[in-house]
Amino acid sequence: MTTSIPTMRELGRQLGNWGRWGPEDERGTTNLITPERVAAAARLVRTGDVFDLGIPLDQNGPQPGGYRINPIRLMSETGQEQVFPGGFKYADDYVFMPLQAGSQYDSLAHVHYDDRLYNGHPVSGLTVKGADKCGIDTQARGIAGRGVLLDIARFRGVDWLESGSAVGPDELDRVAAAQGVEVGPGDILLIRTGWRARFLAEHDAASFMAGEPGLGLGCAAWLRERDVAVVGSDNFGVEVMPGENPGAMFELHMVLIRDMGMTLAEMLDLEDLAEACATDGVYDFFYTGSPLKFTRGAGSPINPLAIR
Template identity: 85%
Template sequence: MITAVPVMRELGRKVRNWGRWGADDERGTTNLITPGRVAAAAGLVRTGEVFDLGIPLDGDGPQPGGYRINPIRLMSETGHEQVLPGGFKWADDYVFMPLQAGSQYDSLAHVHYDEQLYNGHPASGLNVKGADKCGIHTQAKGIAGRGVLLDVARFRGVEWLDLGSVIGPDELDMVAAAQGVEVGPGDILLIRTGWRAKFLADQDAAGFMAGEPGLGLGCASWLRERDVAVVGSDNFGVEVMPGENAGAMFELHMVLIRDMGMTLAEMLDLEQLATACAADGAYDFFYTGAPLKFTRGVGSPINPLAIR
């Protein structure tokens, strides 16, 4: 019997991008977002509508506690006790949060296996000071270009997909065909499962994080064949959870991040964007979402925007 782990490793070898952009590369598939592609994507702004795809960074987020919590914001100054010339008052605040508490990017240092990061960089460079290779700061120019929404939930005619529901490459093709949109090189691909809508409906953080519908392992080859630059979703991990293979976890993460060098965007709010796309049948747009420049960070909060 073929076990899950060898299958994942073999797939990783087939789709691997190591050396494609040089032996020292730390950015991976965002190299596919060329200046020409960014300029072309700007032409997708038709009405000037701006859609905020980030979830609020507050205590009502989907993190149930444990290894990740929702953001905690503390006021350090309110101005009420200040006595300054001319009546000037000022306020200031601090925030304490995991860098991946809300809408966020996984850096290429976020996951690894067999002691190697993307492009063969040694995983030993991950230590208490962060990642010496592939940190989120390597994406500091931001991620901007042609965004494409594939609304799988709407295609299936449901508000949200069931926990554990697998989205395969054939279904991605069917959704794209039904929407009249093509996915191509340098695209930022967003997958709507409805998982954010479910959280808004039931406000169950533990349920949101207990598992999810999402992409199956077979989608790695589909993404590689189309040279997608970034893939994101409205769930917490892009891929289906529990995974398809017993005895393994986050296999798609390992293949996409470690082997392909693909940045993942997670916990997006795609609801208003999906409604607008369905109304006029236009499922591509200009996407922009810069990470915060946390040196050696393995992830970053984002406030991504879709502009149509």
């Protein structure tokens, strides 16, 4: 029997958070990360071990070119030919990159449909000057709280899931139960598909970006029921690609970001964290990852940390 997949707009109407935090809200589900939840998450630090979840920002990243490239860094000063009193010399550099190259957050202005951003803000405010509503700078106080890792690849017993392999809500439940962890309100949920591990093994950027395993549309209701604040993954777009509805693309993006107001974290490196969690069986931790305060930005590079 084929399971019926609801359309994007049906899901958006059912799960949307428009007006939940007031008509002017631009932050969406990060409102769920309350001071009380941050304080509780801080108590999850048990050993003090810190795991860097960001990928290197260099020419060896997974962006193959076209609409996004890997970062280009240029030295403007190296100390050569400088003459200052006392022998002082300095180095400076510049970087040219898409704000969504490498590990990144999508702002709530990143995707839209039917001429509306999250919370009904009109898309007319999204211009060449940036987003006058829901820009990444609205998240600049930082995203910190309880992080939870669901290691789908380890649960399936594979190094990585295959491109186009969808993860459904029932599997999320099974993985959480197997790991002995619960996902709840205000959590930052990280999904490991092994896609980063595949890139590290093959170093094939074109293949990395050609498709991916990831969350299916049915996971939107699962995330909404648990009031997850942020969802991130080790792939480039969190959701499965190609998607489940032929003729459409990035439907989960549109439901999560535009309708539910959920910030997405993409292209994370979860490999070392996953090994540590598997070793001691503890899959929750303190997560902290602030975006750079790009005014009106559609996204931002990040270097998030998991502290256990």
